């Protein structure tokens with residue numbers, strides 16, 4: 471079968487690789503009909519996240535189940551399914567607390583040996599461990615490209631907002647309008663937030679945020695702090711989502727958030743950084759951090775996609791063939807696309 475494999479920094483190619491086979495009773499095999507190219511694929515592409523040469527990339531997928539192990543009960547052969555970007559065991563200390571994103575035995579598709587040696591979804595077939603926890607049937611009426619947001623990007627935007635208690639009347643600032651930031655904007659509005667201030671430097675992304683119902687603010691040509699003050703009787707927003715992952719964004723997030731508010735850090739941090747703890751402490755801010763718990767959230771996210779309360783279809787900017795994956799990565803690397811959907 472064909473699969474998109476990592477060949478070295480800046481190099482992917484479509485290879486013929488062996489077809490997956492069921493090895494344990496909890497697994498399923500999915501014929502992938504659509505897969506996404508994601509910002510985390512780009513980290514691998516750039517060589518910042520090391521994986522083995524020849525490893526198959528991709529962790530966002532929708533397809534049809536072609537085989538299940540005898541222990542799988544939630545999905546069956548022939549079902550149209552989507553899956554989460556990671557797996558969890560369902561049995562460890564963390565899974566028992568539904569902190570599936572911190573599972574001791576969790577694995578991530580398409581991220582090489584360090585994250586569990588799980589071959590990726592940018593392929594014709596995908597082996598899915600613990601299918602009862604990882605896969606869901608796609609509700610009728612949802613397109614492939616909308617459904618594949620549930621297992622990663624929208625799940626992450628949902629987590630970033632919902633875990634902070636955003637509800638009717640809330641005010642929210644979202645820093646960084648990549649796909650996750652734009653999904654966070656949608657979730658905040660869908661949950662009833664009345665002020666959503668969306669900050670970025672790219673005009674097209676600001677315009678998209680405006681079309682979703684947010685107030686767009688250009689990071690450098692305008693003044694986000696003044697905009698937040700004007701929108702909140704000078705208090706600051708209840709919640710700021712940092713969907714950037716840069717010390718400057720985190721600093722701004724702490725300044726935009728009101729006293730006793732919450733900063734939701736969904737942008738990725740791996741290094742030490744300087745944080746003005748005086749601001750965090752004096753304002754009594756809560757910091758929420760880490761990967762999104764997409765397995766916990768996948769059902770409510772799917773419900774909202776099915777009802778149309780959330781609709782990420784405007785974020786899909788490119789449809790390409792799996793065979794054109796090398797070009798897709800180049801396009802994504804040039805930041806010309808928000809979300810690319812690949813089809814075999």
Ligand SMILES: [Zn+2]
Pocket residue numbers: 507508509510529530555622623
């Ligand atoms: Zn992703």
Ligand SMILES: [Zn+2]
Pocket residue numbers: 558559560561562563564565566572573574575576
């Ligand atoms: Zn676990």
